[in-house]
Amino acid sequence: MKVLWEKEVPAEKIVVSPRPVWKCRACPMYGKRPSCPPHAPDWREAKxxxxxxxxxxxxxxxxxxxxFEEEKRKALLYLLKREEELFKEGKLYVMALFPGSCNLCDDCPFEKGKACRMPTKVRPSVDAIGIxxxxxxxxxxxxxxxxxxxxxx
Incomplete structure (x- = not known):
């Protein structure tokens, strides 16, 4: 995994709609991971x-x-690390959003109906909340x- 760039964007440019959430329904991870619908916040709430x-x-x-899975895991960990750095800089409400479903664990217990091992680290997927x-x-x-x-x- 390589970070190609970080770009600041005005939040007002972020479009939130039901379209990405509907796309999630076709994903094999739909409903299986805590970062995915229906476990993620509703798109209206996210908007x-x-x-x-x-x-x-x-x-x-x-x-x-x-x-892919290993590379994506590194990306998730990078986002969490940046979130923590920004929090320490005084950005109290900073929050990362994952690219796709959470795969912090090699074997997700949540998929098997058990409790998530890392509930404080899971973040919603960008698509799951309608961005x-x-x-x-x-x-x-x-x-x-x-x-x-x-x-x-």
Whole structure:
């Protein structure tokens, strides 16, 4: 995993709608991970929540598709580390949003109806709460990339 860039974006540019959540329904992880619908906040609640921020960081990660799960896990950990750094700088309400479903654990107990091992580290997926990533960046489907967001202030 390689961080290609971090870009500050005005929160008002973030579009939140039901469209990404409906797309989630086609994903094999739908309902299986705590970062995914229906466990993530509803898109309407998320829209209101995003409206209380002024800025966010959009983070673009390059990933090796041959090692996708491992690379994605590194991206999630990077987002959590940046969230913690920003919190320590006084950004009280900073919060990371994951690119896709949580895969912090190799074997997710939540999938098997058990308690999450890392409930304080799981963050909602960008899509799960209805954020249209295409409102922030031109998607190039030939790239092997993931996008995460950190809501800052």
């Amino acid at each position: 209101d929540w995003v409206g209380h921020y002024r800025r966010a960081l959009l983070v673009k990660f390059q990933v090796d598709m041959a090692r 249209e990533i295409s409102s922030l960046v031109q998607i190039n489907f030939s790239e092997s990339v993931l996008y995460g967001i950190i809501m800052v202030e």
